[in-house]
Amino acid sequence: MAVNPQLFANGMPIPFLNELFVLSRHGVEFEVDKIPGQVVGKTRTRGTIYLSNIRMVFVAKMPVDFIAFDMPLLFVSDEKFNQPVFHCNNISGLVDPVVPDNENRALYSTHTFKILFKDGGCGTFVPLFFNLIASVRRAQQQSGAEARADPLQAAQTPVDEMIRHAYVDPNDPTKIFLQQPTPESQLRRRSYQSQPA
Numbered sequence: 439m440a441v442n443p444q445l446f447a448n449g450m451p452i453p454f455l456n457e458l459f460v461l462s463r464h465g466v467e468f469e470v471d472k473i474p475g476q477v478v479g480k481t482r483t484r485g486t487i488y489l490s491n492i493r494m495v496f497v498a499k500m501p502v503d504f505i506a507f508d509m510p511l512l513f514v515s516d517e518k519f520n521q522p523v524f525h526c527n528n529i530s531g532l533v534d535p536v537v538p539d540n541e542n543r544a545l546y547s548t549h550t551f552k553i554l555f556k557d558g559g560c561g562t563f564v565p566l567f568f569n570l571i572a573s574v575r576r577a578q579q580q581s582g583a584e585a586r587a588d589p590l591q592a593a594q595t596p597v598d599e600m601i602r603h604a605y606v607d608p609n610d611p612t613k614i615f616l617q618q619p620t621p622e623s624q625l626r627r628r629s630y631q632s633q634p635a
Contacts, residue, residue, distance in 0.1 A: 440508040440536050441474060443495060451488055451495040451506065459490045461566060462615030463612045468496040473503045473547050487553060489567060490573075496553075509533045509551065511574045519564055528554040529567065559609035591596075 444452040453459065469482040485498040494509045510533075517531035530553075535546040588632070 441504050441506075443506050443508040445497065445506055449497050451490075451508070452495070453490070454492055457490050457492045459488055459615050460570065461563065461606070461612050461614045462486055462488045463555075463563050463610075465611060466496075467554040467556050468507065468544060469552040469554070470507055470549055473507075484556075489563075489570065493569065495566075501596070504585055507551075508536075510536060511571055512578060517568070517571060519568070526554050526556050527560050527564075528552050529564065558611045560612075562610040562612040564616065566612075 446452060449535075450459075450462075464486040465484070466487050467482060467484050468487065469480055471480045473481055481503045482524045483500060483502045485496055488495045488497070491511075493511055494514070495506055496509075497506045498504065513534040513536070515532045515534070517529060520528050520530060522528075531551060533549050533551055535549070537543050537546050
């Protein structure tokens with residue numbers, strides 16, 4: 439996880455090298471705990487979530503303790519689709535932090551997150567999310583990479599095949615990207631670590 443990743447002026451995350459955005463979903467509520475500098479236990483806000491072959495990025499409509507929250511797919515665990523009787527459908531799980539190279543992992547704690555689908559269905563987002571997570575994990579196992587591998591190694595995920603066979607729920611406002619949304623931009627990030635000036 440990384441708080442406040444770089445964004446374009448329109449609010450879309452700046453992609454990494456070889457990153458492909460699969461979808462975006464507006465009108466979700468996002469809940470996360472243990473934000474650095476946060477006084478209260480959990481933060482909850484509404485906005486848009488972007489899903490790529492490397493990560494999920496939530497971008498807040500009205501920033502609270504953060505503007506955006508970045509979750510590398512390799513660092514997501516215990517993800518679960520919940521269908522409560524008296525509340526909206528949601529995905530919950532844990533995400534480990536992206537620890538800078540010169541920092542101790544023990545100084546950073548795992549975050550719990552929840553994505554609540556309050557506007558419309560989730561029949562497009564949920565299957566693509568779980569297929570992408572499974573594909574990223576399969577690629578990591580096949581490469582023999584360690585558990586705390588570089589999150590950018592997920593870039594080899596076969597996204598095109600997934601999108602080609604995606605089921606689209608007419609009640610789900612998810613936008614699937616058949617082409618990358620900002621082809622005119624050549625700006626690409628190369629790592630999670632900030633570059634020295």
